[in-house]
Amino acid sequence: MTGGREWIPRSDALRIAQRLRERRRALGLTQAELAARAGVAQSTLVHWEKGRWPDTIAAAMVNALDAALQAPQGWLLSHAVQPLPVPGFNAGSAVAQEGLSDLQARIPPTRCREIGPHARRLREG
Missing domain, CATH: 1.10.260.40 (lambda repressor-like DNA-binding domains)
Known part of the structure; x- marks a missing residue:
């Protein structure tokens, strides 16, 4: 800078x-x-x-x-490859509260709509 x-x-x-x-x-x-x-x-x-x-x-x-973007300072321009977690989504609590499979818990419903029908089938599968 x-x-x-x-x-x-x-x-x-x-x-x-x-x-x-x-x-x-x-x-x-x-x-x-x-x-x-x-x-x-x-x-x-x-x-x-x-x-x-x-x-x-x-x-x-x-x-x-x-x-x-609710990201750490400098994140947008950095070369770090690790993505930030989806805000408000906790896979551990989703599995415990809803009895979802591990795969279902890793694909939140909001992301299924963005990713498309394939992710939706995986989540429902």
């Missing part, structure tokens, strides 16, 4: 866009909702989710995005 700005290499733009989009969807947020939480125009967020990032971005904006 230099002068309160983060440098975004062109080679990282698509990876960051995918991470942003996937986390927003995991949180069940629309682009408009996430944009409002991060304090950015929805059109800007749309561009970012398509991989159209500026060469540099204000560090405060990165922090606002991380906070809106």
Whole structure:
């Protein structure tokens, strides 16, 4: 970071866009909702989710995005590959409370709708 700005290499733009989009969807947020939480125009967020990032971005904006995504500071731009857990989902308690199989517990119903019919069949199977 230099002068309160983060440098975004062109080679990282698509990876960051995918991470942003996937986390927003995991949180069940629309682009408009996430944009409002991060304090950015929805059109800007749309561009970012398509991989159209500026060469540099204000560090405060990165922090606002991380906070809106309920992620640790620096997560969005990091190269860490471990995904964040789905907020509000605890597989252990889901199995105990609902008597679900291990596979069913690992695929929450909200994710089944996003993933499609194959995941839904696995969960119901």
